[in-house]
Amino acid sequence: MGKKIMLQGTASNVGKSILVAGLCRVFKQDGHNVAPFKSQNMALNSFITKEGLEMGRAQVFQAEACGIEPNANMNPILLKPSGNHRCQVIVNGKVREDMASSDYHKYKPQLAKELKGIFKELSDNHDIVVMEGAGSSAEINLREHDIANMGMAEIADAPVIIVGDIDRGGVFASIAGTMLLLSEEERKRVKGVIINKFRGKKELFSEGVRMLEDIIKVPVLGVVPYSDIKIEDEDSVTTRFKKQMNKNDIHIEIIRTPHMSNFTDFNIFETQEDVSIRYVDYGEALGNPDIVIIPGSKSTIDDLKYIRENGLEDQIKELHKKGKLIFGICGGYQMLGKKLKDPYHVEGEVEEFDGIGLLDTETTFEMEKTTTQVEATICDNLDGYMKNLEGKKVVGYEIHMGITSISKDTKNLNTINKKLEKPVNYLEGSVNQKGNVVGTYLHGIFDEIDFTRTLLNNIREIKGLEKINSDVTSFDEFKQNEYNKLADLLREHLDIEKIYEIMS
Known part of the structure; x- marks a missing residue:
C-alpha cells in the first residue's frame, strides 16, 4: 500500500482542493506516481470519465495535476443536491438512487465498507494518495457514521493536516476550536496545520504562529499566501460568482x-x-x-x-x-x-x-x-x-x-x-x-x-473590431503551467520535507 496524507479543513472553502492539487503536482515533480482521493463530494459540478462514469470535478483537476487520467475511484461518492433535503447518490460513477438526507445518513455504514476496498485498490496502484476531506473536520453532529473526514482517515489509516483560512478572519480560533472538538484519537491523527490565503506581512505573523503551536501542540507546516493562480474551484461556494471583471471588448x-x-x-x-x-x-x-x-x-x-x-x-x-x-x-x-x-x-x-x-x-x-x-x-x-x-x-x-x-x-x-x-x-x-x-x-x-x-x-x-489571436493556444497547456506555478508556491511556503516525514 502506498503512502497517504489527508487534508481536512476548519470549514468549507478554505482551499483544501487547491492545496491537494498543489501537493499532487509537487509529488509528481519529485518522481512519484500520485493520485487524489475524496471519499464524498457534494457538488453539482461533475465530469464524465472515458468509461462513461460520473465524478466530481475537483478530483478531475487534481488528477490533471498528478498527470493521470481521472478515475471514478478518486471520488467514489458524489452527492448532487436536488432540493427538499434530497440528493442523487452516485457511487463509483453510477447513479444508485435518490435519497433523503436522513436515509443517506443511515446508509453510510454500508458505504464505509465499500470505501475501504476502493481506497485500498487506489493506494495499491500509486506511491502516494493525497486525500481531501469535506467541509469541517469537527462536524460533531455528524461524527457518527462519518465517511468524509476523520472517519475516512481512520478507514485509510491516514495522517491528517488541518487547513485554516486566514482570509475570512478568526483563523486561530477556528484551528484551535477544531482541535478542541476532535476526540483524543482524532487529535492523534493530526500531524500539522496549514494556514491558507495569507495577505499580510509574514514577519508580523510569526509570533502568532508560535502561540498557536503552543496551544494546539502540533506544528504549523506553512503559511500559504493568497494567489490568483487560475485553477478550478471545487463547488459553488466560490468567489468567482461575486468577481466583477473589467468591461472588455x-x-x-x-x-x-x-x-x-x-x-x-x-x-x-x-x-x-x-x-x-x-x-x-x-x-x-x-x-x-x-x-x-x-x-x-x-x-x-x-x-x-x-x-x-x-x-x-x-x-x-x-x-x-x-x-x-x-x-x-x-x-x-x-x-x-x-x-x-x-x-x-x-x-x-x-x-x-x-x-x-x-x-x-x-x-x-x-x-x-x-x-x-x-x-x-x-x-x-x-x-x-x-x-x-x-x-x-x-x-x-x-x-x-x-x-x-x-x-x-x-x-x-x-x-x-x-x-x-x-x-x-x-x-x-x-x-x-x-x-x-x-x-x-x-x-x-x-x-x-x-x-x-x-x-x-x-x-x-x-x-x-479587429480580430485577435489568443495568447493561450492550448487550455490544457495553460492549466499545466498553472499547476507548476502552484507547486512552486507550495515549495516556497510549506515544509515539504516535513510532509514527506509525516507520510512515512
Whole structure:
C-alpha cells in the first residue's frame, strides 16, 4: 500500500482542493506516481470519465495535476443536491438512487465498507494518495457514521493536516476550536496545520504562529499566501460568482440559476484578454452583453421557472431581438426550446412545460441518464455568429436526462464522431437560421481554443473590431503551467520535507 496524507479543513472553502492539487503536482515533480482521493463530494459540478462514469470535478483537476487520467475511484461518492433535503447518490460513477438526507445518513455504514476496498485498490496502484476531506473536520453532529473526514482517515489509516483560512478572519480560533472538538484519537491523527490565503506581512505573523503551536501542540507546516493562480474551484461556494471583471471588448453574462451545474465550462473565457464575464445572480438584471449563456442545470424546469419569474426570460428575448448571441448548454439548451415534456415525472408533477421558444426544439425527459465523453466537428453551412467554424474540432462530455428533437428548419451544431473513444456518426446540438441562438449538450465545448477564439473573433467582426489571436493556444497547456506555478508556491511556503516525514 502506498503512502497517504489527508487534508481536512476548519470549514468549507478554505482551499483544501487547491492545496491537494498543489501537493499532487509537487509529488509528481519529485518522481512519484500520485493520485487524489475524496471519499464524498457534494457538488453539482461533475465530469464524465472515458468509461462513461460520473465524478466530481475537483478530483478531475487534481488528477490533471498528478498527470493521470481521472478515475471514478478518486471520488467514489458524489452527492448532487436536488432540493427538499434530497440528493442523487452516485457511487463509483453510477447513479444508485435518490435519497433523503436522513436515509443517506443511515446508509453510510454500508458505504464505509465499500470505501475501504476502493481506497485500498487506489493506494495499491500509486506511491502516494493525497486525500481531501469535506467541509469541517469537527462536524460533531455528524461524527457518527462519518465517511468524509476523520472517519475516512481512520478507514485509510491516514495522517491528517488541518487547513485554516486566514482570509475570512478568526483563523486561530477556528484551528484551535477544531482541535478542541476532535476526540483524543482524532487529535492523534493530526500531524500539522496549514494556514491558507495569507495577505499580510509574514514577519508580523510569526509570533502568532508560535502561540498557536503552543496551544494546539502540533506544528504549523506553512503559511500559504493568497494567489490568483487560475485553477478550478471545487463547488459553488466560490468567489468567482461575486468577481466583477473589467468591461472588455466582448462581454459575457451567465445566468446563475439556483441549480446551475458545471460552471467550469466557462473558465476558458478568463484566459482571453478581450473577454469579461459577469454572473447574473438573484435579483439582478441582464445588461447589454454580447453573449448570454444559460448554463447546465440539475433541475431544468425549476431553473426555467426561476428565469421566467425573475423577468430574465423577457430580457433574453429582447437581447435576441437586438441580435445578441444566446447560448444554452445542457439544461440551458433544453430551456431554449419550445417544449419540455416530462411523461415519467423525472423533474416533477407537470408533464409538459413551455420553453423560452428561441429554438424550434422539443425535449423529453427520460428515466435513464446519459453520461458520455464525445469528440465532434462543427457542421458546415452555419451563419451569423457561427460562420467560419465548419470542421473545427470540439470535445466535451454529456450529463443529461433528456432527449432533444429538432425541426427541419433548425440546423445541427456538430457531428459526433467519437463516443467513449469509439467511432460513431450522429448529429447533436441546434442553431437557428440566423446563427444567434445555439444549444448543445456538450459540457466543455469552449475548451478548444480554435473553436472559441474563432467564435469570439466573429463577434469582434460584427462589432467592427479587429480580430485577435489568443495568447493561450492550448487550455490544457495553460492549466499545466498553472499547476507548476502552484507547486512552486507550495515549495516556497510549506515544509515539504516535513510532509514527506509525516507520510512515512
